[in-house]
Amino acid sequence: MSDNITLNVTVNGEARSVEIDPRRLLVEAIREELGLPGTHIGCLTGDCGACTVEQDGQIVKSCLALAASAEGSEITTIEGLAESDGELSTLQQAFWDEYGFQCGYCLPGMLFSAKDLLAENSSPNEDEIRHAINGNLCRCTGYDTIVKSIAEAAARTA
Amino acid sequence: MIKRRFTYHSPDSLDEALEALAEHGSDAEVVGGGTWVVPEMTHGARVPAHVVDLRRAGLSGVAESNGGVSIGAMTTYAQLANAPLIAERAGALATMAAGITGGAQVRNQGTLGGSACYATPSSDAPGALVGLDATMNLRSSSGSRSVAAGDFFKGAFEADVGDGEVLESITLPAPPAGVKFGHYKLKLVESSWPIATATAVVGVDGDGKLTAVRISVGGVNTKPYLVDTQELVGSSIDDDAAAAVMTAARAGATDPYSDVLASGEYRQQVSGVVAKRALLAAA
Numbered sequence: 096m097s098d099n100i101t102l103n104v105t106v107n108g109e110a111r112s113v114e115i116d117p118r119r120l121l122v123e124a125i126r127e128e129l130g131l132p133g134t135h136i137g138c139l140t141g142d143c144g145a146c147t148v149e150q151d152g153q154i155v156k157s158c159l160a161l162a163a164s165a166e167g168s169e170i171t172t173i174e175g176l177a178e179s180d181g182e183l184s185t186l187q188q189a190f191w192d193e194y195g196f197q198c199g200y201c202l203p204g205m206l207f208s209a210k211d212l213l214a215e216n217s218s219p220n221e222d223e224i225r226h227a228i229n230g231n232l233c234r235c236t237g238y239d240t241i242v243k244s245i246a247e248a249a250a251r252t253a
Numbered sequence: 254m255i256k257r258r259f260t261y262h263s264p265d266s267l268d269e270a271l272e273a274l275a276e277h278g279s280d281a282e283v284v285g286g287g288t289w290v291v292p293e294m295t296h297g298a299r300v301p302a303h304v305v306d307l308r309r310a311g312l313s314g315v316a317e318s319n320g321g322v323s324i325g326a327m328t329t330y331a332q333l334a335n336a337p338l339i340a341e342r343a344g345a346l347a348t349m350a351a352g353i354t355g356g357a358q359v360r361n362q363g364t365l366g367g368s369a370c371y372a373t374p375s376s377d378a379p380g381a382l383v384g385l386d387a388t389m390n391l392r393s394s395s396g397s398r399s400v401a402a403g404d405f406f407k408g409a410f411e412a413d414v415g416d417g418e419v420l421e422s423i424t425l426p427a428p429p430a431g432v433k434f435g436h437y438k439l440k441l442v443e444s445s446w447p448i449a450t451a452t453a454v455v456g457v458d459g460d461g462k463l464t465a466v467r468i469s470v471g472g473v474n475t476k477p478y479l480v481d482t483q484e485l486v487g488s489s490i491d492d493d494a495a496a497a498v499m500t501a502a503r504a505g506a507t508d509p510y511s512d513v514l515a516s517g518e519y520r521q522q523v524s525g526v527v528a529k530r531a532l533l534a535a536a
Contacts, residue, residue: 098258117261117304118254120295140292141355142444153331153361158295159287160362163261164308204358211357229443230356 104168106131107175117163122146124162125172133173134203137232144204144231148172154207156230173203176210186210186248195244197235204231209245218249257300263309267392270310270419275394277303278416284308285327285367288359312366312421315339320427326366326420331357333365343425344434345452349381352438354446366420369405372412372476374510375446377438379406380471383479384436384452385425393418406476409510429456429465435535439472439527441514448515449473449523451480451502451531461489468498470528473520474508480528481505490536498532499525 099114106129113128120139125148126132137143139158146158149171176184183191186209196202205228212219212227219227224245225238233241259282264270274281282301284290293299312327315336322342324333333339333350340347346365353360368378369389379402382389387402394417402423405413414420428434435453440446449472456465466482481501488494503525509517 100261116254118256118258120254120291123254139295141288141359144356144358147358154358155362156288156355156358159291159359161261161284161287161291161304161306163263164284164287164306166263204356208357227357229354230358232444 100163102128102162102166104129104165104170106170107172115162117161119162121148121157121160121162121165124165125157125170128162131172131174135200137200142232143201144208145201147204147207147231149207149210154211156204173206176206185251186213186245189248189251190241190244193244193247194240195236196233196241201231201233201235204228205233205241209248212245213249213252218253219245221246255294256297257294257302259301260303262303262305264305264307265309265311267310267312267419267421270305270307271392271394271417273303273305274417274419277305281305281416283370283419285370286329286362286364287367288355288363289367289371289373307419313364318424321425324365324423324425326369326422327364328366330360330363330365334360342428343385345436345454346381346385346425348434348436349377349438349450349452352436353377354440354444365423369402369423370412370414370420372406372408372410373446374409374472374475375448375512375514377447377450377471380450380469380477381436381452382423383471383477384454384467384469386454386467388424388426389413389420390422390424391418392421397421399424403477403479409475411476428454431457431459431464433457433535435531435533437527437530437534439523445514447472449520449527451524451528453528453531453535455490455532455535457490462487463490463494468502468528468531470502470505470524473506473510473524473527475510476508478505490532495529495532499529502528 135145137145281303312325330350382402389405454467468480471477506521506524509521511517
């Protein structure tokens with residue numbers, strides 16, 4: 096399409112350049128043009144958090160941003176959370192061990208929010224953990240196992 | 254994907270943004286943090302032919318200004334919550350910003366200026382800005398003007414921003430001597446927008462007497478209003494003062510707003526206790 100624009104971003108450490116329609120949301124460009132479907136589309140209203148990524152060091156809901164607006168950004172998606180050898184990160188392993196997910200749809204929001212919390216606060220209490228994930232919806236777990244997973248990740252990192 | 258085709262503009266300065274708006278104003282949508290405008294475009298509620306994205310226009314940041322604070326319109330809630338100058342001179346704004354619904358993500362994305370321009374009654378920012386006696390500074394390609402926050406909010410989803418205009422900054426005056434801030438938000442569930450908010454800015458002297466009192470209520474009427482607190486100057490923050498604030502706040506709820514969260518009647522009923530809690534938070 097003649098109206099397309101070029102989007103240059105660094106995704107999970109790799110410089111990428113893709114053609115996008117300016118109407119693309121960031122989450123759509125990540126899934127379609129950048130080929131990383133681990134970032135999910137849930138509500139498209141900014142409520143559920145399933146589209147969460149890290150952009151220039153800050154966690155954001157990528158359904159609330161135009162892809163074009165991310166020009167020049169460094170983005171980490173859920174695909175970039177594991178160790179470079181493919182092993183799960185300590186946080187991911189804690190979610191695995193403590194049944195922190197069932198369907199996994201909410202994981203981008205839960206994992207990035209937990210990572211964000213633990214970077215600021217290495218031994219959060221339960222209230223702090225629940226506050227940190229309050230921008231994300233999970234319809235499987237009732238949240239308790241997510242809270243346990245994050246506390247476990249903090250304990251393993253200590 | 255957004256259905257209606259549009260031309261995307263990403264100006265590198267406010268002047269460039271104003272040029273684009275001068276040309277396309279009535280057919281253009283200004284995007285700040287994106288949290289309101291982008292989903293509304295996604296769902297077809299806004300169908301602009303031009304989108305002017307302020308991300309690169311350099312309107313973000315907090316600076317000292319005549320004993321008060323100047324806040325760039327693109328300053329995010331997270332920046333407000335973490336700025337020492339805001340904590341010192343506009344503490345209620347820091348409390349408001351830290352309590353925004355939607356998680357750390359939305360606090361990293363949503364901007365104070367964007368929220369002000371959207372002017373939904375169910376928002377945290379408008380009431381706080383009126384309580385803090387903010388001045389809204391607007392620019393267009395033909396000039397600039399400043400409007401008191403109390404006049405900027407004209408009604409539900411109606412702010413005093415014309416086609417071709419951009420909210421550039423928000424200035425807050427120097428706080429009164431011995432200032433204490435209080436901010437209270439009523440919502441019934443974690444992920445809800447606010448049903449009612451109140452912001453108190455009070456000056457207290459060495460004897461604990463009030464030298465200045467300003468309390469705003471947001472979310473109750475279609476636009477924020479000030480509670481009549483004239484008679485409180487000279488008294489202490491005690492049960493009598495709290496009772497007077499409750500009565501005055503309810504008396505001010507003359508144009509209550511109804512939406513899916515709560516009826517206007519409910520908002521009118523809770524306006525008193527919400528204002529009282531803001532005052533007590535400042536004690």
